[in-house]
Amino acid sequence: MSNYIPKIQAKRGQLFDSLFVLVLVYVSLYIPLFLESDVKSVEETTQVQSHSWESLGVSVVEQEQWQKLGHDPASAAEIINNKFDYTIDPVMLAITALVIIGYFFFVLRVSNKQYREVINEKFNGTNQQSGTEARQ
Amino acid sequence: MTAESTTAENVQRISMFKVLNPFHVWALGVGIVLVGEFMGWNFSVAKGGAYGALIACWVIGLLYSCVAMIDSEVTSTVAAAGGQYTQAKHIIGPLMAFNVGLYLVMAYTMLEAADALIVGDLMTAVAAATGYEGLNPQPFVVLTIAFLAWLNYRGVFMTLTVNFVITLFAFLAIIALFVGSDPLNPGSVLKHSELLTELPYGWIGVVAALQFGMWYYLGIEGTCQAAEEVRSAGRAIPLGTIGGILTLLVAATLTWYVSTGLMPWQYLGQATTPLYDAASIIGNPSLQVVLFIGTMFAAIASANGCINDAARAWFSMGRDRYMPTWFGAIHPHYRTPFRAIIFLIPIAVSFAFTGLLDQVITFSILSGLLGYTFMSINMMKFRKMWPLGVIKRGYIHPFHPIPALVLLGLCSVVYFATFLGYGASLLSIMAFYIVASVWFVMRRYQFVKRGDQFTMPWPRPKGY
Structure with missing residues (x-):
């Protein structure tokens, strides 16, 4: 079984990815301001x-x-x-619960698939230290 | 040796110094958290009244006791920088690890921003009290973050030794306040019988109070980030973490007792510096000075520990290519994750200057809460995949799986509490983690070396 050879990321791509996460954080910080007032x-x-x-x-x-x-x-x-x-909106509560449960379901399911790849490569892999890597 | 040569590919040759002991671990954990006793915890009083805050203090204390027990077992076994991130990598899988890494970076960087704001506000208050009205706090915010980042850059031993000294002072300030309130003579200074009221919002207020009850302990799990730099992970992490949670339980109870015996609950629920206010009511100038310095030290210690932990989590993600590899570098001389430390400075400053303190704090708390939810799942999988006796554990926590199940149940209740106060922020922050997860799967995972994600010398996990 051959090991997965990851791509090497160029400097520009590294910068873009770092900025992408930052922008995402700021967007999520400002979204509540555009929704209804949080503190009731x-x-x-x-x-x-x-x-x-x-x-x-x-x-x-x-x-x-x-x-x-x-x-x-x-x-x-x-x-x-x-x-x-503390008036509770049942619809919003249900949506929030579904989002949190759905998030963990998605993360755990995908992680499990990825983890099997990791374990297979770690314990079945023929080439523990891949010397060459594909360039993006 | 150039810095370039210290990137992720050569991390085997250059590692961090193993110089820390259990006192440093205690200083890291308690240092991050103790500021919550000086301010922040009291918002739970506004949410549910004084008794509601006490119930929150103990219920959330139980949540964090579970966290400390679980952390002590897993971290003493998976002793590597990144803490829970590295645990997730070995036990659940890459996407969970990526999310846990983000929880840690966001929780600590945003807490650091809030801490620096506190330092700035305290400086402004001192200036006003000494006749210099209108002092701009922003330079002090930048200066605090920059100085602490420099300290972190220069080495972990000095960073956490400083944290130990100032955290101990802050803890002793709480003890001094308790002694100064004449607790042996109820009614003379402390007036609980007149000031304590029934639950103003009933039990729904108690549930709502749980969100800010987390402020009593938020960040104690940060002790795990020191795992790669302690001399003995199996000894130092459990000692430092469990000693830390005991310290915090004592400090939280004393804080609640003194504050609620001196201030009407409505005032306490919105106070910016409740312990300093408590000292002011007692009317002892020396005590006021001690509490002022204690508040300042607590905020600095918290920011210092947050820089330490956020940088290590970010560094670990870079080392594993979950984030750009450029961040996975260790300084050739100081042996610190210097690029991650520097990168996070402007980010923390910008968080502090957004003017969105509520959202920033909620982001920090919710990121911590998501991390605790992960820990309960992680613990159950850990024992299932490597049952006791299969691998060497530095510490084995008792009563498994009760702590993991209790933790999961309490996390669910705190999500509900957050929904009650900050429903829109909760959904917005969840949207961030969902989009980030999809982005990791679609883009970042292609750069990750699969086999390199499992570095522990353990046998193949059961079921895989």
């Missing part, structure tokens, strides 16, 4: 015009700690009233 937060439906520690439901001890941290009722209200919304 909603303001409290009840808009309080003037805040007091009492209206914020803050205890005396909590009030002391807020003040030690340099906050007054107005600035504390901005933080306290910022809530997360």
Whole structure:
């Protein structure tokens, strides 16, 4: 059984491949900006015009700690009233689960095929150190 | 000897120095992670309340204990640079290895960018406190990354010795904060009974908190990258890794305990520097200085370890031709993967300057999570293909396959937690890895020498 002789990549190709991965990373970093806002937060439906520690439901001890941290009722209200919304979109959840499972299925399946080539060459190969390689 | 002669073809002749001991491994793992105790973990409080963050701390602690057990066994057996990447190459196959290599490079380079941003912001804060308002943090970001890259370029021993000193200081700063909060007299400084509330979002908030709970431990698996440079992989990797996870469990619990006893959960959930804020509330100026230095050191140690690990993963991929071979070079004098170190400097800086810190951090966390999912599959295959007794293992972890199954289950829950907070980013990052995988199969794999992907002196794997 003959071993696979890989191509040798030219310098230009090496540069192109490095840049390709970088561009891919940046694209995936910016994609979420073009989709809906990720961090789902909603303001409290009840808009309080003037805040007091009492209206914020803050205890005396909590009030002391807020003040030690340099906050007054107005600035504390901005933080306290910022809530997360954990509403689940079942369709998006199903799509996300399918993408993750599909990704691992694909990677493991292809890896298994490639691994058999590696093992066959390693343990059955006639030429452990191939001297010549094809140029791309 | 010229650098050209040190490329992948001659790597057998020039290898890295074997100079590290278990303390260096501990410094690498804990150094990368400990910054998460100083900032970042507290976003889990915003997601699920103080108790939600504590549950996240312990549940994710269990996830990382499984990671540490699995890592210790596989890495002490596959002792080579690249860590999990090299393991994937030997146990699952080239495409998985390519993906794992990318997980490592992305997770560490993006974490490094976030760390450098922290250093820059701290410098700006110090300047403002001393009367110099509006200091631009960007030069400090560049300077931090450049200095640490230079340190990494010059040699791994000095790099990780520095990391050991500054990581130890940062850990002792957390202990000092705990002692300074007078824990023996509850109610005097720490006011848990008044500040702790019920779960603000119920159990769904606890699940959501798991995503940022990873911040307590993210990166401990980086100890594996030192495998080719430790004097004894069978001893140093398990000692350093398991010692590291124990250190982090202690630090995480103390951090949660002190912070939640001093700050209302809503404030804590959005604080930029929660431990420094905790020291400020206590009102002890010396403690404030210690926590400021501790925060700075933790961020620097993390960036330093990230450069070390990302460069080794990138170097290993170049050495195996998964990425261009030019990167698979070792410096003839310093014996470091110098080209990979230099190449990643501008990339880390550019990540830091995108202004997309949320996405960068999510990319880092999700890349780590994908890596842990791989590890659970990897462990099950490893024991099946080479059962105990067939090959020499440096360490055998107990209760197999329970840690691997628990790890897989917990990873699934954290994917769901990430979906709750960053669904669009999750899909976008998955799209990146899918496109990269297709690209590897269609283009890069033609340059890979098949037989060279298996270098361990092991018998033929069972089933192949």
